[in-house]
Amino acid sequence: MVKKNKVSVADKKKKLYNRVMDEKRITTDQTTIRINKYLSAAGVCSRREADQLTDAGRVTVAGKEIGTGERIPADAEVFLDGRPVKAETRQVLLLFYKPRGIVCSTKKQRQETTVTEFLDYPVRVYPVGRLDKDSEGLLLLTNQGDLVNRIMRAGNYHEKEYEVTVDKKITETFIRKMSSGVPILGTVTRPCTVYKTGDKSFSIILTQGLNRQIRRMCEYLGYHVCTLKRIRIMNLTLDGLKCGEYREICGDEWKKLNELIRDSSSETVIRTGGQHGNISGRTNKRTGAEAERSGKGILSGRPGDHEQQRVRRTVRSTGKNGKGNRNRSGRQPNC
Known part of the structure; x- marks a missing residue:
C-alpha cells in the first residue's frame, strides 16, 4: 500500500x-x-x-x-x-453662474434652453451635478467624467452652500428642525448647518444628494421657497462672476480642489448604520439624484442605511488661469 x-x-x-x-x-x-x-x-x-x-x-x-x-x-x-x-488633450473645469430658467442637461428637452446651449463653449462639457431650473448660482461643468463623482457624490460629504428666501418669517423651530433632519422621499435628511440671515432668509450647508432637497424640506415644514441660490461648492465660489458668466478654474483653485478630493472614496460602497438611514432599508433612486444636495455640514453623523455611492478615481489636473467670460451664445440670463 x-x-x-x-x-x-x-x-x-x-x-x-x-x-x-x-x-x-x-x-x-x-x-x-x-x-x-x-x-x-x-x-x-x-x-x-x-x-x-x-x-x-x-x-x-x-x-x-x-x-x-x-x-x-x-x-x-x-x-x-x-x-x-x-x-481630450486639455482638462476643463468651468465655474458657471447659472441663471434661473436654464436646465442642467446636455440634451434638448422641449423648448427649454440647456446649459450647454446657453454657454456654447468650444469644448464639449457637461454639468457636475445639477441645479434646479428654478434655482440659480454656482454650477460646475467639465470634460472629465472621472472628476464628477469625486466632487459631487453625497457619500464623499463635500459641502455645498445655498442662500434661500422663503414666503414667511423664519422661526427658531424652523432652523432647529432643518438642522436636525427632515423626513422626505422615504428617508430622513442628514443633520446640516443652517443659520438665519434675515426675517425670511437663511443659509444652509449641505452634502447629501436628494432631489429638490431644500424645497422639499421647506415644504414639509410649511414654507415655500421663493429664491434659491448656490454660492459655493467646496472651495469654489461665485466670486467675480455675474449672472450668466463663466470662467475656467485657476491654478490655485485646482490645487486646493485636488487636496480636498484626494481622500474621497474611489469605489462603490454601501454604508450601513446611523439613525438617518432609508426608512425602507433600500436605496431610493429618486433620493440619489444629483440635484440640490443636503447633508452633513458641521453637525453631521455617520452615513445612513439609504446611502449608496459610486465614486471614481481622482483626475490629476493642472490649472490654467481664466478670466470671467460672458456666455458665447449671446442669450440673456434670467437673473
Whole structure:
C-alpha cells in the first residue's frame, strides 16, 4: 500500500494565499479599463451616458461591439458610430453662474434652453451635478467624467452652500428642525448647518444628494421657497462672476480642489448604520439624484442605511488661469 504524502496546514494556507493573490492580480490588471471609464476619461460623455451608448451597440473595438461594463485594453482604438474616439488633450473645469430658467442637461428637452446651449463653449462639457431650473448660482461643468463623482457624490460629504428666501418669517423651530433632519422621499435628511440671515432668509450647508432637497424640506415644514441660490461648492465660489458668466478654474483653485478630493472614496460602497438611514432599508433612486444636495455640514453623523455611492478615481489636473467670460451664445440670463 502506497502512503500518500500529507499536506501540512502551512502548505494549504500558502496555496490558498497564492490563489487569492493571483485572482487579485487579474481583477486589478492595469492593462485593461472598463469601456465606460475609457469614454468618460476621453471627455466623450459621463459613465452613465457611456453605458447607454454601449447598450445601443454604438461602441466598437476592432470591429466588435463592446458590451456594457466590458473591459478593453487600455491602448485599444475605440470607435463611436464608426469614428475613432480621441482623448481630450486639455482638462476643463468651468465655474458657471447659472441663471434661473436654464436646465442642467446636455440634451434638448422641449423648448427649454440647456446649459450647454446657453454657454456654447468650444469644448464639449457637461454639468457636475445639477441645479434646479428654478434655482440659480454656482454650477460646475467639465470634460472629465472621472472628476464628477469625486466632487459631487453625497457619500464623499463635500459641502455645498445655498442662500434661500422663503414666503414667511423664519422661526427658531424652523432652523432647529432643518438642522436636525427632515423626513422626505422615504428617508430622513442628514443633520446640516443652517443659520438665519434675515426675517425670511437663511443659509444652509449641505452634502447629501436628494432631489429638490431644500424645497422639499421647506415644504414639509410649511414654507415655500421663493429664491434659491448656490454660492459655493467646496472651495469654489461665485466670486467675480455675474449672472450668466463663466470662467475656467485657476491654478490655485485646482490645487486646493485636488487636496480636498484626494481622500474621497474611489469605489462603490454601501454604508450601513446611523439613525438617518432609508426608512425602507433600500436605496431610493429618486433620493440619489444629483440635484440640490443636503447633508452633513458641521453637525453631521455617520452615513445612513439609504446611502449608496459610486465614486471614481481622482483626475490629476493642472490649472490654467481664466478670466470671467460672458456666455458665447449671446442669450440673456434670467437673473
